[in-house]
Amino acid sequence: MSKPDSLTTLSLAQLRDGLQSGQFSSVELTEAWLARVAQFDGELNSFISVLHDDALAQARQADQQRQADSVASPLAGIPYALKDLFCTKGVLTSCGSRMLENFTAPYDAHVASQLKAAGAILLGKNNMDEFAMGSSNENAYYGAVKNPWNPAHVPGGSSGGGSAAVAARLSPMVLGTDTGGSIRQPASFCGITGIKPTYGRVSRYGMIAFASSLDQCGPMAASAEDCALTLNSIAGFDPRDSTSAQAAVPDYTATLNEPLAGLRIGLPRSFFAEGLEQAVASRIDEAVKTVEKLGATVKDIELPNAHLAVPAYYIVAPAEASSNLSRFDGVRFGFRCDNPQDLQDLYERSRWEGFGDEVKRRIVMGTYALSAGYYDAYYRKAQQVRRLIKQDFVAAFQEVDVIMGPAAPTTAFKLGEKSDDPVSMYLADIYTIPTSLAGLPGMSFPIGFDPQGLPVGMQLIGNYFDEARMLNVAHQYQQHTDWHQRVPERFA
């Protein structure tokens, strides 16, 4: 029998195999991961809720089921965690906000019910930037999350709790969400693998919306293989989400070992210009060379409108958010101010006191952009830019199979470093936002460290619904490198 400590170093595939061969039980596994959460999360703050008893109950059930049923799903009995914006029945679903600190969701999000049906064990709910608005996990009602590689640094955001939890091996896999980079940027900052699938690939039902036309759920884990295993369970059409895609779902693990010979890689020149940290640029060069050695060819590509992505995004996303967040009005659920004097007072103070500064900033920006007389100049124009950016990518994918570049211009910055400068914070997503606006899939995987010992991530952008190829590329890279297996020393 293995000791609990070693159970938390295994990949999802190894956990699956161990459970299937009876090397360990789901209860043992769940206890081991819960023990690490108890031991380490005090310093990281990566969880908002830990579902100790529920998780163990689920694990016992998974073990019983396994005895009764010889064919278990690959994720049966395996622990995971959810970003705290996925609704989970009977469990606090706070969205990282005071507004929902009292909100117990009455239903399960699509992905939560998919994973429940697959027998996965929900360990808890991860910390996040409030309403998924932020790039550092500092806009957090439940407090900032620390980067496991250096607690003075941020883990990235908005899925910063999940990325820190995976990096510190507090959960073998988590689900995050990505609106403008909220899976890829924290994955890059924490040295883990995360994929934002094509918009529409995974149902948004039960995900508390930030910007509906951009939000997408995806897995974050140590490796591409673990992401592929997870994506198999959550991807697919859901009639409850009109924007979810009907496209067939392949087995994402089936093509992981395809050779990369003949793969055409595009490097967007504009991603390697001013503002990119030298260490990041160097790691990217090295990683591209590694992939070239595996048989891929590389060429420069142009994305002529990519520089317009950040301003366009900061019109579209806040505009949608200003409307999506209107339902938090103190009337039916969530925070309500004390002693409202009248209806107007109830609205104003509930929202003023319930939302944090960044959320309020974006509601104001979005409301302004949609206002009579400004709509054409802002929202409509931003949508036009969005179409141009999409066309750029469509043209690029005529010539290449995947696009590679940095996930973020820098490695993880220091806590507080950008808190007073929203615009510089927004630029942390400069490389991930174009993909989001185009609705394309993007991922980040670890490719080394900067001189300070902070991880560097490579962004991989694929064509629509071509997640299998992206996971294949990342997996092949990971077969020849071990960056994805590195764990910060204090958590090893």
Next chain:
Amino acid sequence: MEWETVIGLEIHAQLSTHSKIFSGSSTAYGAAPNTQASLVDLGMPGTLPVLNKKAVEMAIRLGVAIDAEIAPLSVFARKNYFYPDLPKGYQISQYELPIVGNGHMDITLDNGDTKRIGITRAHLEEDAGKSLHEDFQGQTGIDLNRAGTPLLEIVSEPDMRSAKEAVAYMKKLHALVRYLGVCDGNMQEGSFRCDANVSVRRPGEPFGTRAEIKNLNSFRFIEKAINFEVERQIDLIESGQTAVQETRLYDPDADETRSMRGKEDANDYRYFPDPDLLPVAISSEDIEAVRAAMPELPETKRQRFLSEYQLSDYDAETLTNNRETADYFEATTQACGDAKLAANWVMGGLTSLMNRHDIDISAVPVSPEALAGMLKRIQDNTISSSAAKEVLDALWQGEGSADAIIEAKGLKQISDTSAIESTIDEIIANNPAQVEQYRAGKEKVFGFFVGQAMKAFKGKADPAVVNQILKQKLGGA
């Protein structure tokens, strides 16, 4: 100096779908508060709308009926405002690209002329919930059963020139949506209601400043509200003031409109396309499929009733006012073979019973076949018209077939001429003074003899036969 009234109507028709426009909740009226509100209707975080295809099909049906353009691609938009019975903080509606574009409908004016009213657009949207202010001390109750009920908002051009025209247009549209089966037309429950935009101007001048009167839900109120509003605006202008753009409410008790909010208080709704819903794509095949399944429309039916049954304009118009009445009339005609007789009885005796019992045609307890059974006995002179009224009452009460009722009540008309003659002979013999007067030229006395005869026959004799024999006998033959 003369004033011209300018009216445009925005009519909200609640679509007769079983479930809501963006959720699976029932749309049935009158359930206990919040028992028909799902997670989606409550605006729960994370929930998403899914479009009810039936609502789209109904919108197309109306569009085809008013000869309108059906948009190949229409878009749902969010109309953002805060109100406690609007759970999401926005209403899903349509703005830039409505499902139904330019159409029209013809109304008949008092002088018999036809006038064409333009219809600018019709768009799909969800209804809000209800705020209940009365039942709660110092609080407001929210009932979200109605939230998400599908509405079709039908916007006319400012083509109407009097309250009467507005009512005629609304009645015509009311009949149409019921014909199409897209709305039950129940105005009391708010299934069919309208906002009226009213302004006045000197003929030939540009439009005046309009006031919008909200939520009118009866034909009578619409007429009264518009007439009040027109007078109010004329008085204002003639006394040197100006009408202001505002939203007003009609108070039926006081018979007046009152300002609700001015233009400066109007919301900026910040419409934008709803990113949770895909654009609605409608192909010409979709439209043709709806067209093929369309019921006969009121206008076509009216024309057919004129030519096929040789009805008067009035009868054809009245009988085609709603589909159920038209169907009832046609079934009755088919069973008895006499359209005019069927028309008279459906519009006469049957309608007065419906009024007396306050039910509409769909709930009438007499089937068209049962009514026809009675009409046949009128046709073959078995019963008189007055006896027929009695038979109809009994049919209504469920006392059996017309024949059984005639038999049981002894209503059979006396058509035996010799029996009538002998009774009349007796009457003449018993009233020599009146006979004398009549024969002396006092023709009024004839009525006296008819009365005596009918009394003697207890109404069962054919009046035409009685008249004829009386005339003959009194003539001194």
